[in-house]
Amino acid sequence: MFERLRALRDAPAIAAGLVALALVLVVQLAQPGSPGRVGLAVFDAYQRAAPREVAGDEQVAVVDIDEASIERLGQWPWPRTEMVTLTERLAAAGAAAVVFDIVFSEHDRTSPTQLSETLDLGDRLAGLPDHDDLLAESFTRAPVVTAYFLDRGGHGGDIEPKASFTLHGSLPTRGVRSYGGAIQPLPVLEAAAQGNGFVSLESDADGIVRRAPLVAIHRGVLVPSLGLEAVRVASDGGSPNLLASDGSGETQGAGGAAVAVRMAGREIPVNDAGEMWVHFPAGERAVLPAWQVIEGAYEDSALAEAVGGRIVFIGGSAAGLQDLVSTPVAERTAGVTVHAAAAEQMLAGDFLERPDWAFGLEVVLVLLLGGGLALILPRLGAALGAVAALVGIAIVAGGSWVAFTEANYLLDPTWPVLALLAVYAVQTVAVFYREERQRAHIHAAFDKYLSPEMVRRIASDPDQLELGGEERDMSVLMCDIRGFSRMSERYAPREVIDFLIEFLTPMSDILLKRQATLDKYIGDAILAFWNAPLDDPDHHRNAARAALEMVEMTRELNRTMPGRDGVIWPGEVGIGIGLNSGLCCVGNMGSRQRLSYSLIGDTVNMASRMEGLTKQYGVPIVAGSALAAELDGFALLELDRVRVVGRDAPETIHALLGDEALAQDEAFIQLAAAHAAMLEAYRSLDWDAAEQALSQAEESYAALGIPKLRELMLERVAALRSAPPPSGWDGVYQATSK
Template sequence: MRLNNGRWREVLTGVAVTVVMAGVYMVQPHFLTALNQKVYDSILALTTRPNTSGVPVIVDLDEQSLARFGQWPWPRYRVAILLEKIRRLGADVVGVDIIFAEPDRTSPREIQKNLRNDLSIAVDFTGLPDALMDYDQVLANRLAAGPFVLSYKFFAESADDLGSDCRIHPVSTAIVARAGTPQGIPLMFNPTSVVCNIPVLAEAAGASGFINIAVDSDGIYRKVPLVMKWKDAIYPNLALAVFMRTTGIDNLALKVDPHGLEALRIGPTTVPVDSRGNLLIHYRSASRAFPYYSAADVLEDNLPEGIFNAKAVFIGATAAGLKDYRATPLNAASPGVEVHATVLDNLLLGDFISRPDWVTGMEFIIVWLSGVLTIVWLLWARARWSVVGVILGGGIVWGGSILCFRNTGIFVSPLWPLITLSICFVLLTVLKFWREESEKRFFYTAFSRYVSGTVVDELVKSRRELSLDGQEKDVSVLFCDLRGFTDLSERLAPNQVSELLRTCFTPMTRSIINSGGTMDKFIGDSIMAFWNAPLDVPVHQAVAVGTALDMLDEMKRLNVSFKQDFGITLGVGIGIHSGLVRVGNMGSEDLFDYTVIGDNVNLASRLEALTKTYGLSLLVSETVRRACGTGFVFQEVDTVRVKGKQAPVTVYTVYRDHAEGPSAKELAKWDSMLALYKKGQFAAALAALAGLRQDHRDLQLYRIYTQRCREFATRPPGENWDPIFVLNSK
């Protein structure tokens, strides 16, 4: 495909867009990052897998529970009862998504203290066992006796009274650092304070984990930090702590480099985290992906025995008044406890969402490919296919991202290539439309003088290239000359000459154009035309011959009026030859004509000149006769060697049928005479010619051959004679 100036403009525009988009991708502006997050959410929603490991379940502090057992917070002894009943139902481990940051104010001992301090009243709970005087201790005793994991929350804000007496549980961690990694773990979230459970509970529990969830700038919870560093120790997320209790793993391995966390390994499982230790959460569904059980049903023993066998139970709240809801990619208000259950399920199944380091390079390459392929496609394709191709390309990018996400869990963003593709499409389509409109105007300007409007329309549709160099093509070339016009023009005023030419040329030109021919030029009282360029014309030789006969008919019609107006008639000489020529816009960069050049063009001109010699109106070459087949009546005229060509050419005159030209009998006699002439039997040829002139027509052609035969009969040409007539003039 040749690139003209317009196409180069499109290429450069497309390349510029691609370069800019590659730069934008590296910069990652905020508004596009936010849009990319929405794209991620859409792909996650399209690829959700409702199937879970079956291990996480949720005991729900729901509206039913609050209605039956009173508003929250409940007395700690009731929480202890809830934990015990969950354990008895078979739970392997229980994660408590509740922070007990203050002592239970409903404990008898707390009531005694508050009444004494506030009202100076001494209350004696006679008969109440000492073990029930402190509900926090009741809960602590229960925590110490079971597989319970408490929760706490880190904060970035520093506060002297936060975390000073906290008892939280770090995890044994092996840290493998690459060479050049600074002290500590770069980029890992390092909180400065913590809200945790009161010491009596924290010390009783065997494990705990933080409940922080990373929120993005749009308020959506897409990821969760699995580990944080506080006071030179590594602490696990609640779900990770529950996972470690479930699997019996008690240590982690962290691989770090100068850019932060590189990998997190828990036993045999490698978890794909980002440099800050965040795991992308693979949400299962919009809501309630895990079994929910009301805390009221647990407390009232409404659940079947063993229902929590081999389960990891999370205790959390969905009651509206407790407001523990999070906006996730799949749900604007998902219970916070379900986020922890989902993270545990991800760890158990290992179906993580990840973005390895190489994804950035791949997305960068895809941006370039989408730009380059869009440029190539839009340059090659028509308007309709351009749209189809771009839609298909966008579908491939989008579908490929979905397939990659579904099958591997790797998120390769389709946003950047889609933006590149879209911008390239819009800008290049506008430029292409502008270029094509310019080309249309060019085609109409370049060809409307030569061919019919229909042909110009076809040229516009086919988008044939016009070049100054042209192309090699087989065409039929016609030259037409008005006989007797010079004598007539000497008797007329200049304006009458112009009018006469217009009168003659108009119907002839229409015949040429209507047949699909191309008007090349007017040369004084001559016309030059050709067929099969710029558009292909089937059997163009026959079309050219038919058009020539139409032109002769038009001249006969015009001669009727010329005889009346001027007292004379005009003759026409037409020569037609077909062959390979150079066709195209010939001329300078600024001025040019669409024309044909070459030896075959010159031969057509020589044939037109020969018509005067033989007294005929139309001569065609052997090439034309063979291509036309039997559609016309051809009469062989002579074999000539024209000036400038060594190879002889057999020429013919043409008629539509025998009624218009020689009868079949006359033509047979003529062919017999030619055979005698070519054999050198001139006396016999003379006798045949005499019969032709007497019985049929006395043509100038017959008289020419009569003269030749007489001369050759008188002065024989010799043994090396050939029947080729040499034309020494143009």
């Protein structure tokens, strides 16, 4: 039964967690391609923490047109004769391929033919060779790869790949980017080169280049990237093969996406767009400044050692060339380094890969971890739930890191982590809201029994509320309405209930204000106590002040309530209050079927007996000796030593007439002196002195509203005079009724 109730209580929090999980899942499923920005940032962090290790026998070199080269050789573009020198020196040094990350799309302005037209020199330079022809001629003597820019517009002519792709499957138009135009090298240069490839790089939304495209579609024809073409030329790899999704055997007719590129015995994994994830090496790549190669600062042997057998990429890091990009490991670097890193990976067969099952695994982890946490978190609570969530996050993050470092897999941990965080946050809020509602409910319920200050303290520190039987030194108040039985005979039950509501409400307000716990209403009676469930070091005085205020409130009600419309007020209402303090057992009382927070003990019984004695002694409040001893400064009058019904030990009882102000009043001081003298004479069997003291203090008794006490003592003195007590009488009065 308890488990079923707990399941019902936890159901809203579980539902809230599952809704949060569903929202995360919907967002995740809405972008099944490349990881989101956070996931990409995680992969960037992995690259910085574990960059690709480059062996000592690097297969790629870079010649950099840097700022120093621009300063040395002049403004870009340089005369093509400089490019001829650069090409021939690299070829002579044994470069496996000379790859230009430069698009020679315009004629050399320093060429004789261009100068003749520009300067109107006629035929005076006609015998000199054209620089573009010289560069083309140098291309025929070296394994050169030229570059072109792809353009989404319709500019330029068709591109004729040097080695056409062999396509396995249908043209992957769904994933691979398509272009309608291109900015190409001069035809004479392109014809002389052994290879040509595009240099267009696409960055992610945050401006960082993480992938190098290996293939694109230009006017319906597959064309290779500069890096892929460089590897083909350098390794004489023949025509590249593109494996499409419907040609891989992995899907049934679902075409439109790239899977892998195969060339020269290598299979290069790519994403749907035909892009290869680039695993960048650590630090700055060592480059050869272009001016040093052109001007011969490198001797032939040194240059051969630097570039021999390697693919040499030629590009520029000078700001004026506008070919700077951001990568995971560098804020700004030359675009040629991306092509170089891609070619290096292809040659080494070392690939970062986001396998086709990665997204499915991430979805499964979202469901398993997020759903599991959603189901167990309400039972675990916030602290243990946080531990469980952190363990789940650690497993996901650790697994992603191990997959990267050990298998070069890119598994995005962000969605499972986000699912755990979302479920934890939402369920924690939901449980907090539920607990706040329960706390508010408890607060409202306890407001009926405890003072607002005590409820606030319990709510802020529930540990103070210890349920279960325990012994405490407590103050107890029992209040009863005089003549309520006769009143009930005179009025209808509904009228009696209305009267009790009007009477008990202000009385309860007083008790709660004085930090009392309302135990129960017994018809017209109120039982209240202090110092439980919370500690109240001033419980004796709080009980006394509450009793005095209740008496004063009764007088106020008697003045204001009669004649009020809709309220039955049965004449002059009187109350009696019994106050006592001592050890009580307080806690959950009752049966296994029903419990109530209450107290039992002799202290409670005595409070009830003292309330009954108020009628006999004619005082509104009777207090026990233990409580009276704690009320220093209050207007207390010792009444008698009484042995109540059902109790053998006698008790000294006191009338509580007022607070510290009344205790300083001259009338009370005179009465207290006269009454003390009367008690001394009474207990000494000096009946004449006792009667004399009572007679002399008649006005004082009347002035303080307790003339019945004087009359009672006069009657008792007279009775004892006529029937003297036995020898050894201790002055204790034996009560005969409750």
